[in-house]
Amino acid sequence: MKVTNVEKKENSTVELTIQVEPDAFEAAVQKAYLKARKNIAVPGFRKGKAPRKIIEGMYGTAVFYEEAINDVYPAAYEAAVKEQNLEDMGHPVMDIVEVNKEKGLIFTALVSVRPEVTLKAYKGLTAPKAEVNVTDEDIENELQPYIRRATRLVSVDREAHMGDTAVIDFEGFDDGKPFEGGKGEDYSLEIGSGSFVPGFEDQLIGLKAGDEKDLDITFPEDYVPDLAGKSVVFKVKVKEVKEPQAPEVDDEFAKDVSEFETLADFKKDLGEKLQQRRTAEAQNDFESAVLDQLIDNLEADIPDGMVETQLDKIMDEYAMRMSGQGMSMDDYLKMMGMTPEMLRTSAKPSALRQVKTQLALEAVAAAENMEVTEEECEAEVGKLAEQYKLTPDQVKAAVSVDALKQDLLLQKASKLVVDEAKVGEAPKKEEAAAEEKPKKTTRKKKTEEAAGEEQPAEEKPKRTRKKKTEESAEEPKAE
The missing domain is CATH 1.10.3120 (Trigger factor, domain 2)
Structure with a gap:
């Protein structure tokens, strides 16, 4: 290997022209031939026994060049970069200049190098930093996940309202024929959750246990291909209506959902943790903004x-x-x-x-x-x-x-x-x-x-x- 030209280019790159001498490239071509010949069938020769000249005569002298190039140029590139004492930052761009028996392999490599900075x-950069405070309303919001987890569904003998859960059997029909994936039994569906196709949940409002109803539904255009845009009918039977009953938020509630004995202590802890979390977020945002200025x-x-x-x-x-x-x-x-x-x-x-x-x-x-x-x-x-x-x-x-x-x-x-x-x-x-x-x-x-x-x-x-x-x-x- 020898480097025949070195040229600095824009954008912190250096272009090297590298030559793999004819003897070294010929050895790589021979190696490629020995590797490939077992898979080449030539009339008149046992598989894997055809001479290189015969194969080259059939497919051209360059038949083994690609394999040979892939074999020699990585090492040649690395040696050239080391010889020129370049700090290679990765993803070089290669172009073949010339390849033949007389000159071997000549290629250029555009090397990305560490830029001058x-x-x-x-020092003394400035960035805004959010003031952190926690209100009573914030703490109440922190309580909500605990309240939701402690909320129980209780069966009620009345019509279903928004927010209730209906236990239903259902089956969908397209032109009178049931379609795949359109059937369910004892399915608990929260009305208003948006988990079913649009229009389905709304039509359950007003139904009570024992009621049956045909729901006319049109699937969205971006639904699964077999049903997209189609109008279908779901036959639904309501088996039970349940309403969510939230717990009393008191000291007993605090004992059930936390390690604290009183609701006041639980709220205090929630407020302190929220304060710490927001303080950390404000500091992270401040540091990120400072680094943005450093980059500028x-x-x-x-x-x-x-x-x-x-x-x-x-x-x-x-x-x-x-x-x-x-x-x-x-x-x-x-x-x-x-x-x-x-x-x-x-x-x-x-x-x-x-x-x-x-x-x-x-x-x-x-x-x-x-x-x-x-x-x-x-x-x-x-x-x-x-x-x-x-x-x-x-x-x-x-x-x-x-x-x-x-x-x-x-x-x-x-x-x-x-x-x-x-x-x-x-x-x-x-x-x-x-x-x-x-x-x-x-x-x-x-x-x-x-x-x-x-x-x-x-x-x-x-x-x-x-x-x-x-x-x-x-x-x-x-x-």
């Missing part, structure tokens, strides 16, 4: 590959969450009516924000000469071990120590920015002033995990056409 003010003060030509790499992580996280809920990613996408491409597109703004936040916090850490000590790292390992019921050695085996240190470093930087921020009206973007001298920072060669999460160990370059994402194309260029 200009960060303006990061960032100037960097963010390469597409960096955003795409972050998108890969987000998609992996989606898949892990779905798996944890017992659902495959394919099933989730079908349920949501989405394709992987649609989900990826919807997640792109989030990925771009995460990349910007990371770059900005790294710049803060560099400007403040922040470091993470071994003691701090060991303490974090201990916390994770306790949280997940593991030993420290098991945590270190599962989590990259370098990635852990990077996470802690970014947390330090974030804490500094938030601690130095003030509560107040957020400045307009065009009026935001840099109170400190702009600092330019560039990162030295990172480890594979330095992005705060573990990177794939050996991600093969993808042979794709160059394409700028809309988000990264709009980023301001660093001065």
Whole structure:
């Protein structure tokens, strides 16, 4: 392998022209032939015994090129990036320039590299912070779920009202014939819940136990295809009417639904927990707004590959969450009516924000000469071990120590920015002033995990056409 040309491009990318010499490429072609020949039938030869020249004569000299290219260019790419001392941020864009016996393989690789960052003010940022207060009405609202859970359904001998539960038998008919999924027995239906097709529940009002009625129903146009827009008849028999009876909200109620002896103590606890929750939410919103301002003060030509790499992580996280809920990613996408491409597109703004936040916090850490000590790292390992019921050695085996240190470093930087921020009206973007001298920072060669999460160990370059994402194309260029 040799690099024949290096050219800096826009948007923090470098284009390398890489050649795999004829001898090395010929070895890859021979390897591809040996792998493929067992599946190629040639008249006059036993399967798998046809000479390479015969096969090439039948299908062309390039018949094994694709397999050979896929075999050699990942290693050639990685060697070229290492030789040029580039910090590859992932998702390179490959183009084949020339491939033949005389010159071997020549291709270009557009490498996304860590951008140079200009960060303006990061201290003294201002953002609004909600004032937290809890009213008596708020506490009453907090009580409602407990009241609903303690509410009992009691059988009544009267006509059904809105909010009652009717126990019914029903069967649906389309042109006089019952249809699949349209039958139920002893079904408890809360009138007004909206759980049945529109118009069904309303027609139960006024009926009492023992009444029978034919309900004329027209299915919505967006219903299942077999029934969409159709007019059908449901034959319904009401077997019982039940009304909800809420409990007396008193000290006995408090004892039943909580660990408190009195309603006053229970309400006090609900109010305190609501206060804590709202305080945490207000702080989270404040911190998020401060980081938004920090991002506004960032100037960097963010390469597409960096955003795409972050998108890969987000998609992996989606898949892990779905798996944890017992659902495959394919099933989730079908349920949501989405394709992987649609989900990826919807997640792109989030990925771009995460990349910007990371770059900005790294710049803060560099400007403040922040470091993470071994003691701090060991303490974090201990916390994770306790949280997940593991030993420290098991945590270190599962989590990259370098990635852990990077996470802690970014947390330090974030804490500094938030601690130095003030509560107040957020400045307009065009009026935001840099109170400190702009600092330019560039990162030295990172480890594979330095992005705060573990990177794939050996991600093969993808042979794709160059394409700028809309988000990264709009980023301001660093001065």
